[in-house]
Each structure stands twice: as C-alpha cells, then as structure tokens.
Amino acid sequence: MLIYDAISPAPRCLRMFVLEKGLRLPAVTVDVMRGENREPAYLTINPAGQTPALRLDDGSTLAEAVAIAEYLEELHPQPVLIGATPEQRAQTRQWWRRVELNVTEFIHNAFHYAEGLARFEPRIPVLPEAAAGLKRVAQDRLAWLDGLFGAGPYLCGERFSAADIWLYVWLDFGVGVNQPFDRQLPNIGPWFERMAARPSAAASRQLLASA
Structure with missing residues (x-):
C-alpha cells in the first residue's frame, strides 16, 4: 500500500x-x-x-x-479507533458525522473563502462574502457539540476514537487560519488540551516517511 x-x-x-x-x-x-x-x-x-x-x-x-x-x-x-462491536462503531460514526457535518465542513469552506482565497479562487467557486457567516456557524455548532459532550473524557465517553482525531485536527487547523475556538467551552476546552498532549498530535504535523 x-x-x-x-x-x-x-x-x-x-x-x-x-x-x-x-x-x-x-x-x-x-x-x-x-x-x-x-x-x-x-x-x-x-x-x-x-x-x-x-x-x-x-x-x-x-x-x-x-x-x-x-x-x-x-x-x-487493534488498537480499536472506530469500534470493536456494532454498537461501538455506530457510536463513533455518530460523533464523526456530527463533527464533519456541523463543524469541520464550515471551517473548511470558510478557509477557502477567506484566508485561502488566493489559492482556491483559480480552482473552485468561492464566495468571499460568505466567509464570516461560515465562521460564525462553525463556532455556534461547536458550542452545540460541547453541550452534547457527555462525561468524557472523549466524545465516545471513556473510549478514544477516530471522531476525536477528526475534531482535534480541524480545530487545531482553525487556530492557525484565523478561526480560533472558545477555549472556555467547559467540555471541549479541556478535551482539546488532552488531545494536544497525545504524542500523535505533534507527530502528525510531520509528513509520513517517503516510500
């Protein structure tokens, strides 16, 4: 592969x-x-x-x-990052979809239309006038997601999953492209710090070794 x-x-x-x-x-x-x-x-x-x-x-x-x-x-x-049972896999996919549809897609498109405009304007349709609204929606939906967050410490409770990876990477990306999130969110704020402390968080900034 x-x-x-x-x-x-x-x-x-x-x-x-x-x-x-x-x-x-x-x-x-x-x-x-x-x-x-x-x-x-x-x-x-x-x-x-x-x-x-x-x-x-x-x-x-x-x-x-x-x-x-x-x-x-x-x-x-192994190690399990999506699920070992049908219930675990469904739970991970539930959170994964919530993350992608409600937060990361808005961060992504807002970047295309604002900070990434010069790069993407020759490649795809862009709507600069929509950027500010998309950023607001991303932050609103993140607060909504925070309200759904259970006892933790992860989105799927005690179980770390791919859904955590996707949310963390995109929030970290947002911090660097003028889309910082509210670190005072009671659940996602501490969760983000836990995620940032994982060795894979820093290591994933580097490209994979060349073939």
Whole structure:
C-alpha cells in the first residue's frame, strides 16, 4: 500500500489515525500548495483531485480520509479507533458525522473563502462574502457539540476514537487560519488540551516517511 500524503487537514487526520494505530505505511507527498493534486498525473490516481489517497496492492486507489481510515481499521482492528462491536462503531460514526457535518465542513469552506482565497479562487467557486457567516456557524455548532459532550473524557465517553482525531485536527487547523475556538467551552476546552498532549498530535504535523 502507498499513501498519497499532503500538508492539509484531511491528510493530517489520516496521519494521526495511522500513528495511533502504530502502522508504518510508505507514502509520497503531493504538493497541494502548487496544485499538484489537480495535475493529470495525480488525477489518474484520484480523479477527485483530493488528498489523501491510498493505493492498494492491486493497483486500485481508495480516496477520502474517512473511507481510508475505515479500511485500515478493518485490516488492523487493534488498537480499536472506530469500534470493536456494532454498537461501538455506530457510536463513533455518530460523533464523526456530527463533527464533519456541523463543524469541520464550515471551517473548511470558510478557509477557502477567506484566508485561502488566493489559492482556491483559480480552482473552485468561492464566495468571499460568505466567509464570516461560515465562521460564525462553525463556532455556534461547536458550542452545540460541547453541550452534547457527555462525561468524557472523549466524545465516545471513556473510549478514544477516530471522531476525536477528526475534531482535534480541524480545530487545531482553525487556530492557525484565523478561526480560533472558545477555549472556555467547559467540555471541549479541556478535551482539546488532552488531545494536544497525545504524542500523535505533534507527530502528525510531520509528513509520513517517503516510500
């Protein structure tokens, strides 16, 4: 297998997942800053032009960080990051969907329309006038998520999961692109500090080793 890695939040989510799994997978870096992911050579690998991607041993390719994480969990079920039972897997996916649909998508698009505008304007439709509203929605939904947070210490209670990884990476990304979150949120504030203390949090900032 070969991971197509990049300096971007979704690939970092996958890197942190791989690190937590203790896996060693070869990788190549796709230079998304100069748009290598939109060039013909990469589009033959992933026609969606997104990173990360995973080339399988049979030459086929999987795309979408969530789908790749699910695949790797199937191959390497320990340590458990999605779930060991149907109930655990459903619980993780519940929180994962809440995180993606209510928080990370708004952070992502707000970045496209504001701080990342110069980079993305030649590539995708952008709405600069929507950026401020998207940022407000992300923060509102994060406060909503904080209210759903149970006894913790993680989104799935005592069980650390992929949902925690996805929320942490995107909130950390937001801090660096003028989308800081309210550290006084009673549940997510302390949770973020717990996540930041995990070795994989710092290690995932680095690209995976080249193949």
